[in-house]
Amino acid sequence: QKIHLKSICLQYQLYLLLNSHFFCLLKNEMGLIIFFLCAYVPKTAAGHCKWAEVLKDLEQIKTSKDIDVSLYTANTDEDVKCQEPVIRCFFLETKVILQECLIKNCSKTADVFNIWKNGNASLENNKLNSTVSAKCKECEEYEEKNFEEFIQSFVKVIQKECK
Numbered sequence: 001q002k003i004h005l006k007s008i009c010l011q012y013q014l015y016l017l018l019n020s021h022f023f024c025l026l027k028n029e030m031g032l033i034i035f036f037l038c039a040y041v042p043k044t045a046a047g048h049c050k051w052a053e054v055l056k057d058l059e060q061i062k063t064s065k066d067i068d069v070s071l072y073t074a075n076t077d078e079d080v081k082c083q084e085p086v087i088r089c090f091f092l093e094t095k096v097i098l099q100e101c102l103i104k105n106c107s108k109t110a111d112v113f114n115i116w117k118n119g120n121a122s123l124e125n126n127k128l129n130s131t132v133s134a135k136c137k138e139c140e141e142y143e144e145k146n147f148e149e150f151i152q153s154f155v156k157v158i159q160k161e162c163k
Contacts, residue, residue, distance in 0.1 A: 049162035053118045055155065060111040061097075062151040067108065069100050073145040074137070076156040082136035084123075087161070089139035090154045091119040097147070 049055075061067070071093040074086040094116045101109040145153070 050122045051119075051158045051162055054115050054122075055158055055162070057111045057115045057118070058151060058155050058158070061108040061115070062148070062155070064106065064108045064147075066104060066106045067097060067100060067112075067147050069097060069147055070144040071096060071147065071150040072139050072142045073150045073153050074139070074142050074157065076153050076160070078137075079135070083157075083161070085136045085139075086157055087119075088123060089142065090150075090157060091116060091123065092139055093150065094119065 072089060073093075074089045078086050094112065098109070098112045098116050100106070101112050106112070
């Protein structure tokens with residue numbers, strides 16, 4: 001989410017610059033350079049993995065000893081058509097971890113909250129796959145695994161999305 005805000009701020013500044021001086025800028029060499037930079041910046045921002053912040057927070061919580069829950073853990077090798085439901089399942093289970101942390105006052109509560117918040121924001125803003133195959137499993141159909149196995153699978157699924 002932090003990355004998206006920086007990108008929006010930069011794009012807005014470039015928009016203001018171009019909007020006020022667009023045609024004047026194109027008449028000289030510096031204007032052309034700025035124009036090409038403006039065209040390039042959104043592409044580099046879009047190329048960045050939208051799950052980068054989630055991955056950082058997953059790394060923070062994976063060694064937590066005060067989180068002890070069993071969670072439905074989706075398979076990391078699910079069909080490509082099932083990617084969206086798989087990721088949604090992981091974020092649903094993150095809410096379970098968050099509730100557990102709030103009850104037990106875990107040391108990693110803020111990191112878990114960030115995972116849940118950033119993940120859900122990304123899912124809402126960028127639908128992964130508009131059509132979901134009928135053969136995709138519901139979250140509750142997956143095997144329950146311990147916290148450590150859940151995090152390992154979660155990281156694999158997110159990393160696969162970032163490739």
